[in-house]
Amino acid sequence: MTAIKNVTGTAFIVAEFRAEENHEPMPLYRDPIVGLFLNDETRRAATAACAANPSAKEAVKLRTRYLDDVLEARIAEGCRQVVILGAGLDTRAIRKRAPGVAYFELDDGATLDFKKARFDEHGLDADVTFIPANYVAEDWIGLLEAHQFDSGLPTHFIWEGNTMYLPLVEVMRVLVRLREHVPQSTVALDYLSEKVITKSTGDPALCALVEYFARLNAPWITGIEDVHALADGLGLAVRENVSTADLHRKHWPDRAITSSFFQFYSLCTLAPRSGAVPGA
């Protein structure tokens, strides 16, 4: 479980970044729940991450909005289940609850126990099934099915803040399993350009960010250069692919883009291609 353990702490940094948007007069989203997870220690960790490169914080806010928008659209299309892989301190099961839509979250047991304890303390009735699991090492589809997940229903997967921490082969394995076992699914995920990982963006501030996460023992190891080629090779279709620079221009047209990070950090929504060969 080493891979999970070192990455787990980053969920608190993300939660801090996400929470900050609540103070904006015109926020991209509202997350009234995330504050329950934060304290002086998480604030210090987020301040240190911001010192490494402040654009990471803005990128987290943009990705939150994108993933919220895709989720809402999928629910409107009739999706009945939402699975959040490596959920960390994601609060969508409460923020985006909808009649007839079941939420499932997978993460390590300690993270999910912490989250449940906070919800219980605050009397929050989160209608979500927590499944402690390492989705790299365990049969996570089997675990979902053991918890009333129905692979035959239209399902949306959210895989946020995870792909960069995994070997590419594991990223591909997760996507193939999803395609094989949940045919009526979509998955929305974020990914870095390989140039960030190989420190070849030409921007020293991005190298500083990579080095910061390496020092945290949660190194960014995987980037994706051509998501269309990757998806194609896995029998998936790209429904949408946007850089955080695109999102920045869309949501903050009056703000200057002050870092190249936005150009090298993207989000996409993939779905099994109709006619994809199971197991291929």
Ligand SMILES: C[S@@+](CC[C@H](N)C(=O)[O-])C[C@H]1O[C@@H](n2cnc3c(N)ncnc32)[C@H](O)[C@@H]1O
């Ligand atoms: C950077 S955090 C992102 C959390 C959340 N998705 C978000 O964006 O707010 C990464 C999360 O993924 C979880 N994670 C990483 N690898 C995992 C694995 N193999 N199985 C289950 N959870 C994993 C970590 O424990 C951590 O909570």
